[in-house]
Amino acid sequence: MDSFVAPERCITCSDEGLPMRVTELPRADGIAICSDESGADQEVAVDLLEQVAVGDEILVHAGVAIAMACRPETGRRQERMTA
């Protein structure tokens, strides 16, 4: 029997993007506290986003926020998927 356990996602980085919610505004060093899918707090660099507010949903890759979720330009087809 295989002893290898398949990881949930790429162990570290590759091309994953983790959805997180901003829970504390960024400090002077650009690090904000965000909660991940499991509710755990994570430190995330948000320098690459225009502006973040508490409650914003962001996409995080390798400890850095790369995108803000739920844009106003959300398309017609996308809306069908919204619960």
Add this chain to the structure above:
Amino acid sequence: MKFVDEYRDAELGRAVAGEILATVEPGRHYKLMEVCGGHTHSIYRYGVDDLLPENVELVHGPGCPVCVIPMGRLDDAISLSHQPNVIFTCFGDMLRVPGSHGTLLDAKAEGADIRMVYSPLDALRMARENPDRDVIFFAIGFETTAPSTALTLKRAKAEGLTNFFCMCNHVMILPPLRALLESPDLRLDGFIGPGHVCTVVGARPFDFIPVDYNKPIVIAGFEPLDLLQAIQMILQQLKDGRCEVENQYARVVPTDGNLRALEVMSEVFALRPHFEWRGLGFISQSALKLSDAYADFDAELRYEVPGVRVADPKACQCGEVLKGVIKPWECKVFGSACTPEHAIGTCMVSPEGACAAYYNFGRFAREREVV
């Protein structure tokens, strides 16, 4: 959680699978490539391909950053890790990728100070905490990851750190896509576009695929419903005789990408004239190096590296897998000599590699089919 749960809804999934069935033309075979390794992983993990009609075939593309690193670059990395007074840092997947004389994990066992990091910012922190040591970060990844490296180097420069270095292996997804489209080996009907790369570069750079090659592409998210919907959208384009870039992942992908990230990248990086991709060979202007303004942080300028090109192991067919010419299970060593525990090829190392994704999840479905 918002933006996750609603994209795993089984009832909606069945409805979209029904739409796909209604969209395909019987008697026509559809070959669609998912460019991104993250998509490959999701397809096998959630069994998305089990919901597709038999005449819709998914082909795995070159979008796993670990899988495309050539062996020679690994040898260079291992050589750097053995330099005295160096702390060598990298993402965890790289530790098990075989070079010509072993892995970074083997080098660690031999005494090299190699540490796994989750973010390049962790490596920067180590440099701050160890001012008497040189800290090298082994940077890999597509445009999704390059901004985090660029941001880290910008911070290192602003802080005046002189003991932080980067071995840059960042690659870009568009040049290999163009190379694949030029390849006579592969006939594709459409592409599932790499959603996370597009959060950075936007949707616009993919215009050449419909314009120059007459193929549809739909940028997609990574949840099972995202993938099913993207497949339906590609098939709908083919049915309607349309050919365009569509954005299924509009909840995070803006048309123009992340301008701040692109700005930081253009400050920190410069194009390499050419770069070797595992299985695909040398591709012009397909990778990044540090710009002149950041040359002081370049590990390859600070230390000498062998820089020797090493051919892939003969038994390994990662190249054909990466080009989508063969399926993982068609490789001679798949599942026998090459497993995630003892990988010969890079596609078996990263969970996003097509072989590992198939080995971990897909083979069970196939075994059921064969029985």
